[in-house]
Amino acid sequence: MSSLKDRVLGTGDGVRVRCEFDDWEFSPRFTDGVCPLCGWRPEGIVEETPLVQRMDWFMVMLVAVVIVSIVMGILVIHAYAQA
């Protein structure tokens, strides 16, 4: 089983595993975590995008939208007060 740390941070793009059945080296990240030849699933590999990477862009966008909303609100109130 993959640890919580691996699930959150990912096991990295550079991780390569050698299939013990057909001696084929592959990157689990790009093959859905399984061997492309026989479907063998290595232990401790997280094939999905790490939680940190998925969260980052969402949080950045959320913060940006909130900041833009506040700035727009201030501008509208400012313009309304001057009119």
Ligand SMILES: [Zn+2]
């Ligand atoms: Zn294999």
